[in-house]
Amino acid sequence: xxxxxxxxxxxxxxxxxxxxxxxxxxxxxxxxxxxxxxxxxxxxxxxxxxxxxxxxxxxxxxxxxxxxxxxxxxxxxxxxxxxxxxxxxxxxxxxxxxxxxxxxxxxxxxxxxxxxxxxxxxxxxxxxxxxxxxxxxxxxxxxxxxxxxxxxxxxxxxxxxxxxxxxxxxxxxxxxxxxxxxxxxxxxxxxxxxxxxxxxxxxxxxxxxxxxxxxxxxxxxxxxxxxxxxxxxxxxxxxxxxxxxxxxxxxxxxxxxxxxxxxxxxxxxxxxxxxxxx
Amino acid sequence: xxxxxxxxxxxxxxxxxxxxxxxxxxxxxxxxxxxxxxxxxxxxxxxxxxxxxxxxxxxxxxxxxxxxxxxxxxxxxxxxxxxxxxxxxxxxxxxxxxxxxxxxxxxxxxxxxxxxxxxxxxxxxxxxxxxxxxxxxxxxxxxxxxxxxxxxxxxxxxxxxxxxxxxxxxxxxxxxxxxxxxxxxxxxxxxxxxxxxxxxxxxxxxxxxxxxxxxxxxxxxxxxxxxxxxxxxxxxxxxxxxxxxxxxxxxxxxxxxxxxxxxxxxxxxxxxxxxxxxxxxxxxxxxxxxxxxxxxxxxxxxxxxxxxxxxx
Numbered sequence: 001x002x003x004x005x006x007x008x009x010x011x012x013x014x015x016x017x018x019x020x021x022x023x024x025x026x027x028x029x030x031x032x033x034x035x036x037x038x039x040x041x042x043x044x045x046x047x048x049x050x051x052x053x054x055x056x057x058x059x060x061x062x063x064x065x066x067x068x069x070x071x072x073x074x075x076x077x078x079x080x081x082x083x084x085x086x087x088x089x090x091x092x093x094x095x096x097x098x099x100x101x102x103x104x105x106x107x108x109x110x111x112x113x114x115x116x117x118x119x120x121x122x123x124x125x126x127x128x129x130x131x132x133x134x135x136x137x138x139x140x141x142x143x144x145x146x147x148x149x150x151x152x153x154x155x156x157x158x159x160x161x162x163x164x165x166x167x168x169x170x171x172x173x174x175x176x177x178x179x180x181x182x183x184x185x186x187x188x189x190x191x192x193x194x195x196x197x198x199x200x201x202x203x204x205x206x207x208x209x210x211x212x213x214x215x216x217x218x219x220x221x222x223x224x225x226x227x228x229x230x231x232x233x234x235x236x237x238x239x240x241x242x243x244x245x246x247x248x249x250x251x252x253x254x255x256x257x258x259x260x261x262x263x264x265x266x267x268x269x270x271x272x273x274x275x276x277x278x
Numbered sequence: 279x280x281x282x283x284x285x286x287x288x289x290x291x292x293x294x295x296x297x298x299x300x301x302x303x304x305x306x307x308x309x310x311x312x313x314x315x316x317x318x319x320x321x322x323x324x325x326x327x328x329x330x331x332x333x334x335x336x337x338x339x340x341x342x343x344x345x346x347x348x349x350x351x352x353x354x355x356x357x358x359x360x361x362x363x364x365x366x367x368x369x370x371x372x373x374x375x376x377x378x379x380x381x382x383x384x385x386x387x388x389x390x391x392x393x394x395x396x397x398x399x400x401x402x403x404x405x406x407x408x409x410x411x412x413x414x415x416x417x418x419x420x421x422x423x424x425x426x427x428x429x430x431x432x433x434x435x436x437x438x439x440x441x442x443x444x445x446x447x448x449x450x451x452x453x454x455x456x457x458x459x460x461x462x463x464x465x466x467x468x469x470x471x472x473x474x475x476x477x478x479x480x481x482x483x484x485x486x487x488x489x490x491x492x493x494x495x496x497x498x499x500x501x502x503x504x505x506x507x508x509x510x511x512x513x514x515x516x517x518x519x520x521x522x523x524x525x526x527x528x529x530x531x532x533x534x535x536x537x538x539x540x541x542x543x544x545x546x547x548x549x550x551x552x553x554x555x556x557x558x559x560x561x562x563x564x565x566x567x568x569x570x571x572x573x574x575x576x577x578x579x580x581x582x583x584x585x586x587x588x589x590x
Binding site: 026028029069070094095096097098101102103105115116117118119120149150152153154181182183189190 | 305307308309310311315327328329330331333334357360361389390391392393394395561562563567571
């Protein structure tokens with residue numbers, strides 16, 4: 001493993017720790033959905049995307065939409081550690097008069113490109129941004145992360161169909177395919193079948209990867225970049241709660257804050273992983 | 279801790295819905311929040327979790343109703359008033375289908391989830407749809423009655439705005455209510471508070487506090503927001519000379535608007551004030567904090583009464 005990959009893993013586990021800290025301190029929030037998306041967001045924000053945290057509205061920046069907006073703590077941690085605002089502010093999460101609302105708010109939080117919260121709508125927002133990029137002949141890319149549960153929403157497929165027909169090569173969407181939604185297993189509530197094939201039917205380029213393999217994430221983005229006439233979906237097989245033993249694969253941790261004892265275990269486990277990658 | 283209305287709702291739906299073979303219950307992956315999960319556990323063959331697909335859920339319910347069943351659909355109030363609104367209007371209300379639209383986490387009760395999950399415009403949206411009965415229960419006793427009535431008596435489209443929380447009981451067990459008839463919770467002569475939902479128990483606290491200051495307030499529970507009880511509004515204005523509406527909803531389009539419509543049409547000019555969310559988006563916070571910040575708690579209601587009575 002080269003140093004860059006090692007550093008990304010280290011960062012990702014540090015961000016997971018931040019997210020768990022935030023949910024623990026707020027005593028409310030979505031911890032487990034953050035832990036599955038951590039490697040993807042880390043790869044994007046700390047390696048892939050062209051950004052200028054000192055100038056969050058830079059016109060040529062790459063855009064990002066967290067369509068699964070409830071998984072905001074990790075997103076906020078990413079933005080803070082990337083320099084959009086001081087990491088000390090993270091403990092404001094879900095407090096009064098905070099920029100760190102329960103769901104991402106583009107008017108309040110520096111670095112947030114698009115407000116989300118009503119599931120399914122983020123992808124269509126990303127589609128709008130990518131269309132403007134195409135119209136204005138811009139080079140910026142638009143990245144989005146969708147949950148697998150929110151693929152239930154009809155608007156996802158309305159947006160996917162349009163994006164495919166528009167040949168939006170600069171739209172790259174990850175599906176955080178952790179297999180669990182609020183009420184249980186995605187497969188049991190609404191079996192989506194072959195997610196990659198569904199996007200392919202909408203004229204997308206599709207890849208399926210291990211969403212906790214940093215090299216695979218970077219390779220998939222590089223592969224997606226090569227396809228200039230189709231939007232890309234990267235179906236990332238992930239584990240809900242990844243990195244915290246008692247949250248892994250447990251849908252009941254979708255929205256729940258750890259108690260003191262659980263928090264101590266989570267910290268210990270995540271800090272150990274950070275050290276492992278030093 | 280006062281019983282949460284969502285818990286009462288879930289239990290009542292089991293109590294009255296399970297024995298009725300025609301009742302079907304739908305949810306969109308929020309069953310543990312809305313408490314429709316209780317029905318799902320008790321009667322899985324008549325429970326449908328459609329996933330995160332609210333529009334599909336409501337149009338599907340229209341299909342159930344067209345087949346002679348009584349569907350109760352469940353999601354958060356803000357989503358009923360937005361994602362579900364097309365079907366609620368064009369399919370269910372237009373055709374008079376017997377679908378019960380249950381909007382959970384109403385008002386500010388979504389708390390920490392923030393503005394995207396608060397339901398402060400549901401009454402406004404649903405009130406504007408012809409044929410739609412619009413109600414919101416204030417206490418556990420009324421919640422239970424409402425579910426019973428919707429299962430056993432009422433036929434046709436109905437929207438119910440349900441709180442995730444509870445603020446106490448103001449009715450005796452077994453109190454009877456009538457759809458469209460407001461309930462007077464407390465008599466008074468100096469002003470009338472017209473409220474629904476958790477603003478009713480909170481307004482009662484306000485009224486008791488005001489009584490100590492010598493202000494004697496009538497409290498009317500306008501649990502049927504549409505069709506509104508015009509007679510109750512008119513008599514309140516004529517007999518007490520001042521009206522304060524109170525709701526955990528935008529002041530635009532809720533009971534405040536409905537009462538103002540009646541007063542204006544009747545040509546009754548009395549000091550009048552609307553307590554509610556003042557045409558602003560809300561924010562994350564604990565429910566108790568938000569109730570206070572947006573002025574819809576007992577203190578906010580009491581202050582509005584003082585100001586309004588002073589204008590008499």
